[in-house]
Amino acid sequence: MGNADLRDLAVIEPISFDELAGSVVAVDAHNWLYRYLTTTVKWTASESYTTADGTEVANLIGVVQGLPKFFEHDMTPVFVFDGAVTDLKDDEVQARREQREQYESDLAEARERGDEIAIARLDSRTQRLTDTIVETTRELLSVLDVPVVDAPAEGEAQCAHMARTGTVEYAGTEDYDALLFGAPLTLRQLTSKGDPELMDLDATLSKHNLTWEQLVDVAILCGTDFNEGISGIGPKTAVDLISEHGDLFSALDARGEHIDHADRLRSLFLDPAVRDVAVDTDIDPNVDAAREYVVDQWGVDPDEVRRGFERIEDSLVQTGLGEWT
Template sequence: MGLADLRQLAVLSEVSYDELDGDVVAVDAHNWLYRYLTTTVKFTNEDVYTTEDGAEVANLIGVVQGVPKFFEHDLTPVFVFDGGVTELKSDEVERRREQREEAVAQMEEAKAAGDPIAAARLESRTQRLTDVIHETTRQVLELLDVPVVEAPAEGEAQAAAMARNDPAVDYAGSEDYDTLLLGAPLTLRKLTTSDNPELMDFEATLQKHDITWSQLVDIGILCGTDFNDGIHGFGPKTALTAVKEHGDLWGVLEAEDEYIEYVDRIRDLFLDPNVTEEYDLDTGIDPDLDGARDYVTDQWEIPTNEVERGFERIESAVVQTGLDQFT
C-alpha cells in the first residue's frame, strides 16, 4: 500500500530518539528493507553485492547499515515480514512488476549509452525482494538477535495490530501511511533517514477531523488503495468533506452514482485484517557479532569495508551499555 496523500490529514510531529529510549517498535520489514536495498543498489557497484555464483545480496549491506540506529538509541525493533499476498492486491503486484520490467529496459539503454549514473538510478527501481534476500535477511537478523515476526498476510497490518493490542509494543514502524488506516495508535516514520523520526498519531487524527476509524478508512478507499482505484476527483480533503456530509462510503457512492468492486472486503482488510497473536516476542537482545560478520563477509562475500562500520556501531552500542539497554 502507499496512501501518501493521507499526509494531508494525518497528525504528525517530530520526535527525538531520546524520547524513544527503551521503547519497542514493530517495523514493517518489507517497507524498511526495500528502502535500504534500493539505496544500496543505487550507490554501490553491483560487483560489491554479487557473489561469484551470481546471487545479489545488497540487502545484507542495507541491514548492517540500518540496524545500528535502533541499537544506538535503545529502540528495540521487531521486524514483521509479509505472509501471503492478499488476493485483492494482485493487480497492484502486477503493476509493480510491469514498472520493474520497464525500468530494466531503460537501464539497459542507459548502459548502452554510456550513462552509468542513470543506469544506477534505474537499477534501484528494478529491485524486488527475492527468496535469497528473504532468507539472508532473516538469518542476519537472527544472528544479531533482533526479533522477527511472520505475519499471516500483510506485514504492515500485523505491525499495526501489534502496536494496538500488544502491551510490549509501543509503535508501528513504516514509511507509508497505511498504518493510519489500519488503526496503529502511534506510527514512527523516517526510521530509514538521518532525520529524527516522525510520529503519526491515530487518535489525534480522528479527533482533529471529528471522524471515526471506519470513516477514515472510507476516505482512504475513496482516494484509492493498493486494493482499489479511487473515485475520480477525490483527494483526501474532498473525500473527508463527502464522508462527513453523507455519513460513510456507501452514502458517498450513492450520491456520486459510483461503484467500487469488492468494497466490503476492501474495508475489512483495514478494519479487520488477517493478523495473528501467535508469536513469541523476546525483546532482550544479545547479538552474535562474530557470527554475523562471518555470515555476511565470508559466506556471502560482502567486502568487509562495506559493512565494518555498521558492525562497529553495533559493537560500540553494546560495549557502552553492557547490554543493559537490550535486556
C-alpha cells in the first residue's frame, strides 16, 4: 500500500520527547539507517567517509549523529535488522534495483557534465545498504552497547511483534506498514528535527470501524509492497468495500476481481515470521572505543563525528546509566 494511501487512513499525532522518557523503542534498523545514510552522503564530502581502498562508510557518521537523539531523551533503542526477504517481494526489489540503476546512469552523466547540484541529489538516491555498511553499523552499535536483534524476515514485522508482546513500548520506523504488521504504537520522524509523531493502531481501527484483519484487507485491495492491488481502488473505496462486504474475499467476489496469493498476503501481515526475544536495556556505552573504531580503524574524518560523540557523552552524564533500565 502506498505510504500516501496509508497515511490518509492512519491516526497520527505529535508526541513530545518528554512523554517518551524511559521508554524502549524497537527501531527498524534498515529504515533508520538508510535515512541517515542518504542524508550523510548528501551533505558530507565523500572524502570524509571513504577509506583508502575506496570503501564508503558514511553509515558510521549517520549512526553517531543519530543515536544522541535517543540518549538525550532517556530512550533506549533496540535495532532490529532484516532477515530473509519473502519471494512475494521480488517484484518490488527488482523495481527498486532498476530505479537505482537508472539513478546511477543519471549520476554518471551528471559527473561528466560537472553538475554539482544533480550529483548531490543523485548520490544520495543511489545509496544501498552494502554488507560492509550493515556489518560496521552492527559493530559500532556493539561497542556502544546498544541492543541488536536479528529478525527472521522483515525487520518491521519483528519491531511490531516486540511492541505487541510488551518487549518494547514502541516500534520505530518511517514505514506506515507498521500498522499492517500490528504495531500498537509506532514512532515516526525519529530521524528528523523536532518532536516525533505517534501512529496509533487502535485509534486508526476505531476511526474507520475496522478490525486489524480488515485493515490488512483494505491495504491489499489498494496494493502493498507485496502486491499491486486492484486498479482504481484507493483507501476510501477500499474501506467502504471491506465495511460493506466484511473481508477481502467477499469484496473481491462482489467485484468479480482476483488477487494472486491473497491468503499468503494476509498471512504475511497477520502471521509474519517473527521470534520472541529478551532485550537487556542496562547498557554501558564505551564512547572512547567507539571513537577509535570510527576514526582510527575506519578513517572517518574526526570533525564529522566530534559533535555526535560529545552529545553521547553529555547525555550519559545528564540521564545517568542507571535510568536506562
